[in-house]
Amino acid sequence: MSHVLDQTDRKILDVLQKDATISMDRLADRIHLSRNACWRRIRLMEEAGIIRARVALVDPAALGLGLTAIVLIRTNQHEPGWLDTFAKAVRDMPEIIGAHRMSGDLDYVLRVRVPDVQGYDRFYQRLxxxxxxxxxxxxxxxxxxxDTTxxxxxx
Structure with a gap:
């Protein structure tokens, strides 16, 4: 389903990205729209895939994940089989919180969350x-x- 965002949709998205737990009444007040109109717009954006999920952002330190590593990868292999193996490894390793195929000199960049340098080394060995x-x-x-979503x- 296709959905073209207007300014009201963008205002709703701006508020929800900061606090997805906001009540529909408070959201309606902030957007200057009725509660039902806000709810309908949110539902349409969810159905269109514009709003992909509503999640809780957790403090990494509370989970003992105090170190972020930016991992730069170059590969000599570019065939589909290697890419499938790499993609599966990335999906299976929860420490990887972002993975990107790149243009230019680098092939891939990973964002990794681990407890410390020793935790990174364990991650590296497994990868x-x-x-x-x-x-x-x-x-x-x-x-x-x-650092924002x-x-x-x-x-």
């Missing part, structure tokens, strides 16, 4: 045991200057 990788390097995040709605 290279699952799939052959030509070159892998990691940088560790020292400070999160900005919210997409810009006013573009």
């Amino acid at each position: 290279i045991a699952k799939v052959p990788i030509a070159d892998i390097s990691a940088s560790f995040v020292m400070d999160d200057i900005k 919210a997409l810009p709605t006013n573009t």
